[in-house]
Amino acid sequence: MRKAMPAALQQPISLIGRELINDLSALPENEDIITDFLLERLQRGQIYTWVGSLLLTLNPNNEISTSHLYNSSEFNKYTNISDIYEANPHIFTVAAKAHYNLTKQFGKSCQVIIISGETGTGKTYNAFKCLQFLGAVNKNSVQPSQDICTYNTMIKITDACRLISAFTTACTEKNEVSSRHGQLVRLHYKGGSTHSLVVYSYADKDVREKLLENIFQMIFGLANAQLETFYLSKDDCYDILSVVDYTKGTYYQEGFRDTLQALDISGFEPDQQNQIFHVLALLIHMGNIKFVKNGETCAIDLSSNKSKEALKNTCTLSSLTEDTMIELLTTILINPQSTWRKHTSYHRHLVTVDACRNRLHSIIRHIYDLLFRWILNHINDTLSLQQEYSQWLGILDIFGFESFDKNGIEQLCVNYANEKMQQYFIESYVENSHKDLQEEGFITNCNSLNTINLYKKRLNIIEENLFLTLNDACQTPVGINMSSIIQLTCKNLNNVQKKFLSEKEGNFIIEHYSGPVAYSIEDLLSKNADKVPNEISLIFNISRNKFLRSLINSEEEQQFTVKTTTKKKTMLAKLKYNMDTLIKELSKCDLHYVRCVRPNRSINNKWDRKDFKKQLACIGVFDALPLVKCKYPIRLRYRDFYLRYSKKNTGYKTTSRYVTNDCQMQNIHKTSEIATHTKFILDRESKKSNNSEEEDEVFLTNSLLKNKEVHHSYFATKSKKDVKDVNSIENSFETRSESKNNDTKMKQGVLKKHLGDITLHISSTNTRYADNDDEKIWSIYYDAERNFYTIRINSCTLFYKNGILSRRCLAAIPIRMHTRITCLTNSHIVPRSALPQGLQDCL
Numbered sequence: 001m002r003k004a005m006p007a008a009l010q011q012p013i014s015l016i017g018r019e020l021i022n023d024l025s026a027l028p029e030n031e032d033i034i035t036d037f038l039l040e041r042l043q044r045g046q047i048y049t050w051v052g053s054l055l056l057t058l059n060p061n062n063e064i065s066t067s068h069l070y071n072s073s074e075f076n077k078y079t080n081i082s083d084i085y086e087a088n089p090h091i092f093t094v095a096a097k098a099h100y101n102l103t104k105q106f107g108k109s110c111q112v113i114i115i116s117g118e119t120g121t122g123k124t125y126n127a128f129k130c131l132q133f134l135g136a137v138n139k140n141s142v143q144p145s146q147d148i149c150t151y152n153t154m155i156k157i158t159d160a161c162r163l164i165s166a167f168t169t170a171c172t173e174k175n176e177v178s179s180r181h182g183q184l185v186r187l188h189y190k191g192g193s194t195h196s197l198v199v200y201s202y203a204d205k206d207v208r209e210k211l212l213e214n215i216f217q218m219i220f221g222l223a224n225a226q227l228e229t230f231y232l233s234k235d236d237c238y239d240i241l242s243v244v245d246y247t248k249g250t251y252y253q254e255g256f257r258d259t260l261q262a263l264d265i266s267g268f269e270p271d272q273q274n275q276i277f278h279v280l281a282l283l284i285h286m287g288n289i290k291f292v293k294n295g296e297t298c299a300i301d302l303s304s305n306k307s308k309e310a311l312k313n314t315c316t317l318s319s320l321t322e323d324t325m326i327e328l329l330t331t332i333l334i335n336p337q338s339t340w341r342k343h344t345s346y347h348r349h350l351v352t353v354d355a356c357r358n359r360l361h362s363i364i365r366h367i368y369d370l371l372f373r374w375i376l377n378h379i380n381d382t383l384s385l386q387q388e389y390s391q392w393l394g395i396l397d398i399f400g401f402e403s404f405d406k407n408g409i410e411q412l413c414v415n416y417a418n419e420k421m422q423q424y425f426i427e428s429y430v431e432n433s434h435k436d437l438q439e440e441g442f443i444t445n446c447n448s449l450n451t452i453n454l455y456k457k458r459l460n461i462i463e464e465n466l467f468l469t470l471n472d473a474c475q476t477p478v479g480i481n482m483s484s485i486i487q488l489t490c491k492n493l494n495n496v497q498k499k500f501l502s503e504k505e506g507n508f509i510i511e512h513y514s515g516p517v518a519y520s521i522e523d524l525l526s527k528n529a530d531k532v533p534n535e536i537s538l539i540f541n542i543s544r545n546k547f548l549r550s551l552i553n554s555e556e557e558q559q560f561t562v563k564t565t566t567k568k569k570t571m572l573a574k575l576k577y578n579m580d581t582l583i584k585e586l587s588k589c590d591l592h593y594v595r596c597v598r599p600n601r602s603i604n605n606k607w608d609r610k611d612f613k614k615q616l617a618c619i620g621v622f623d624a625l626p627l628v629k630c631k632y633p634i635r636l637r638y639r640d641f642y643l644r645y646s647k648k649n650t651g652y653k654t655t656s657r658y659v660t661n662d663c664q665m666q667n668i669h670k671t672s673e674i675a676t677h678t679k680f681i682l683d684r685e686s687k688k689s690n691n692s693e694e695e696d697e698v699f700l701t702n703s704l705l706k707n708k709e710v711h712h713s714y715f716a717t718k719s720k721k722d723v724k725d726v727n728s729i730e731n732s733f734e735t736r737s738e739s740k741n742n743d744t745k746m747k748q749g750v751l752k753k754h755l756g757d758i759t760l761h762i763s764s765t766n767t768r769y770a771d772n773d774d775e776k777i778w779s780i781y782y783d784a785e786r787n788f789y790t791i792r793i794n795s796c797t798l799f800y801k802n803g804i805l806s807r808r809c810l811a812a813i814p815i816r817m818h819t820r821i822t823c824l825t826n827s828h829i830v831p832r833s834a835l836p837q838g839l840q841d842c843l
């Protein structure tokens with residue numbers, strides 16, 4: 001059960017100024033209010049919102065222009081950000097915070113920005129914005145005297161990521177440029193600037209039947225003459241490009257120009273670029289090969305011109321004979337590695353067209369995979385400058401949750417990866433927050449533990465029941481009826497487990513965190529087996545194409561992909577291994593979460609609120625919110641707090657002052673003494689000089705703080721009705737000006753006004769009085785719209801609202817300060833004894 005919120009924090013939102021709120025934790029825990037609020041923000045072009053320390057981003061869906069969010073002034077604003085913990089919600093803030101923590105050595109030496117959400121919600125877009133921003137920061141931090149190579153590193157890195165993206169995106173039902181791969185871009189830092197890049201590939205989707213962006217680009221981007229050298233033509237029809245939108249030629253041409261530029265910048269020589277296109281052309285032709293049944297066996301369909309032509313071009317581009325290619329595609333070489341028993345090797349014919357087709361596509365996929373990894377290795381070799389440093393900043397962009405009308409193993413891989421990441425988020429963020437809050441005494445019990453258990457159970461069933469069954473089935477040499485295996489697996493589950501995994505009409509249904517998804521079992525085994533023919537390297541080793549040969553033999557040399565040690569190399573086993581490795585890596589890092597959602601329109605063109613709420617629930621916003629509401633939106637580690645305010649201390653005079661109940665001022669010399677007089681809040685607002693004698697001083701005491709037993713002291717917000725008569729304050733200031741020569745009390749420079757149970761004291765020693773009676777030294781202005789007072793004292797401006805007197809324009813959400821007597825080094829809680837003089841900056 002959570003502790004009741006302080007009354008001041010439960011006031012109606014309208015009083016706080018809804019349009020100023022940028023953190024969901026300031027709103028009541030009501031899904032409808034949150035939905036309205038976010039959609040309102042979206043209409044205003046505010047696509048970013050804090051959920052405590054999480055950043056929530058809304059995909060503007062091409063309806064709202066967001067260019068203003070990423071223009072050069074925004075870059076400058078965030079690259080020169082001074083107050084990293086209180087900055088507006090923006091992807092740049094998250095990047096700046098991670099960069100700040102890394103370079104100032106706050107927290108761990110590895111900082112990772114995790115961007116997640118369903119497909120098409122804007123993960124890749126935001127990951128690029130992060131990179132661009134870090135590029136701008138890097139540019140600022142690199143001294144002109146530094147190596148030009150270092151100076152250009154970030155430009156190269158951004159282009160390299162663009163290149164990787166071109167090789168890993170494809171058009172899907174929900175996103176034209178959907179990532180088909182999960183990558184962790186690691187920017188290695190030395191001396192505050194990026195020195196190298198390493199891109200780790202953690203999970204690839206099954207790209208067999210997918211259309212890869214770069215292949216489109218190539219077809220549209222290459223000149224006709226160059227296409228002819230690869231036996232391609234813009235007018236011909238290629239199966240691998242069967243759903244290409246030919247009206248988008250210009251778009252792909254532009255993409256190709258970017259890819260070429262990225263290839264140049266990433267250090268690919270023209271002949272290497274040509275080799276890449278050569279291999280892509282080979283794959284396009286291979287995709288056109290068709291098979292027919294030929295008696296008991298199968299053969300390549302030579303009666304179709306398209307298929308015949310494809311075979312011819314495939315052989316020419318791979319420099320292999322037609323016989324070799326036919327043998328590779330229609331037979332299996334048994335015992336291929338045998339050298340001493342060579343006579344025992346023999347070819348077994350494939351007997352079904354499907355088997356031949358699966359074999360062809362696994363070869364296409366394998367070669368494409370090898371090409372991509374070769375490119376990745378090349379980029380990493382060029383940009384890692386042969387060195388990795390212990391400090392790095394990572395951006396993790398992993399493909400988003402998918403649920404289409406028909407889902408296969410590809411969606412299973414994607415959704416499992418998302419399930420795993422979500423479980424990790426719930427475990428690392430929600431569970432840790434829960435522990436913190438419990439330790440700090442804010443909550444005694446919390447429902448979030450049930451949520452965590454739910455995630456664990458579901459993942460356990462996917463991994464232990466489903467994956468193991470599918471992997472075992474792949475290893476079995478005899479034919480298997482997958483439908484009955486799935487039925488049996490589901491039948492053996494207990495009632496709780498059945499909630500997560502069930503079987504219906506030949507499909508199996510997983511109740512994911514994002515809702516149920518039905519997966520077809522068609523092709524499940526063949527695709528999961530991911531059987532790359534063992535003889536592929538033997539056959540391509542006799543090719544006269546040197547690049548192809550080296551590519552096929554390069555598998556063992558690849559460094560930046562996670563290698564599975566498991567003997568059962570099924571697709572699901574590899575994926576599980578990769579995800580486990582990734583999570584192990586993440587557990588060593590400080591994590592910054594960015595959660596992406598995409599509001600969609602329903603048929604009547606209104607926002608689909610149901611879907612929007614579902615997305616918010618799925619990415620964990622509603623799980624995190626109750627915890628976030630208990631925590632403070634701004635949480636500084638003790639060390640950060642100390643560094644920040646101790647600096648402020650040295651800038652000020654050494655003597656602090658506090659006000660006792662009867663407004664006497666005393667000097668104190670140790671900050672620790674402040675702790676015993678917690679009424680001290682605001683000091684020295686005038687900036688005239690360091691000479692304390694000439695300065696005005698403003699104090700605010702709050703009777704709420706008188707009680708020393710109050711452990712969680714907070715600077716309470718109070719509703720407007722609690723503030724009594726504002727005019728009377730103004731009047732008293734006027735009176736003070738007028739009676740300056742007569743009133744001895746005024747000469748002592750103390751003004752006191754009771755506002756409910758808050759007392760505002762304004763004191764002045766040696767105050768500079770007005771030279772003439774018309775000059776107003778004090779003024780109070782009430783801003784009715786935003787419900788706060790602006791107090792001007794000489795050149796100094798203060799803001800007052802609901803009991804908070806602050807030097808800055810007031811924060812949009814209620815602010816509390818939590819203190820305790822002692823604290824751990826890494827605690828977010830400031831010990832009372834360490835409250836320094838610059839505490840007012842917290843406000």
Ligand SMILES: Nc1ncnc2c1ncn2[C@@H]1O[C@H](COP(=O)(O)OP(=O)(O)OP(=O)(O)O)[C@@H](O)[C@H]1O
Nearest residue numbers: 059066119120121122123124125175178179399400
């Ligand atoms: N902040 C934004 N401003 C403008 N456009 C955006 C923004 N975020 C997303 N988009 C648009 O949404 C499209 C889809 O985004 P993106 O490709 O980043 O989605 P994704 O979450 O990475 O999807 P997938 O998981 O399928 O890769 C982008 O092409 C872009 O046009």
